[in-house]
Amino acid sequence: MDILFVRELKVDTRIGIYDWEREVKQTVLIDLDIAADVRAAAQTDKVESAINYQTICQRLVAHISASEVELVETLAEQIADIIRSEFGAVWVQVTVHKPAAVRGTRDVGVRIERGNRLP
Numbered sequence: 001m002d003i004l005f006v007r008e009l010k011v012d013t014r015i016g017i018y019d020w021e022r023e024v025k026q027t028v029l030i031d032l033d034i035a036a037d038v039r040a041a042a043q044t045d046k047v048e049s050a051i052n053y054q055t056i057c058q059r060l061v062a063h064i065s066a067s068e069v070e071l072v073e074t075l076a077e078q079i080a081d082i083i084r085s086e087f088g089a090v091w092v093q094v095t096v097h098k099p100a101a102v103r104g105t106r107d108v109g110v111r112i113e114r115g116n117r118l119p
């Protein structure tokens, strides 16, 4: 199976479990790996035959910038749902990074996989 990918989609959002985190926006970075059969797109050379990664990014920026969840897990699950239900992906891996959220670390976050990756 082929993979479409997005690295480090940067979005400011309200996220976190602490009172101070409900008052500010923080930056999250999103990585996506999306299973896709890209042969039709390659043969036609038309984006209409592809899963459009720009459209996905625009949809996710709209969703994430308006969201107010507490956990990175919740955000990752919502992102996977959007990509599968609205863009027809059969399998997706979503990584949500919350850089510098924990003192002494460069990065924390979560990575999930949803759906069935075809051979």
Ligand SMILES: Nc1nc2c(c(=O)[nH]1)N=C([C@H](O)[C@@H](O)CO)CN2
Binding pocket: 015, 016, 017, 018, 021, 070, 071, 072, 073, 098, 101, 102
């Ligand atoms: N499993 C998780 N643990 C923690 C989360 C989270 O989203 N998932 N969040 C926090 C805080 O909001 C942290 O990011 C800020 O200091 C702590 N643990």
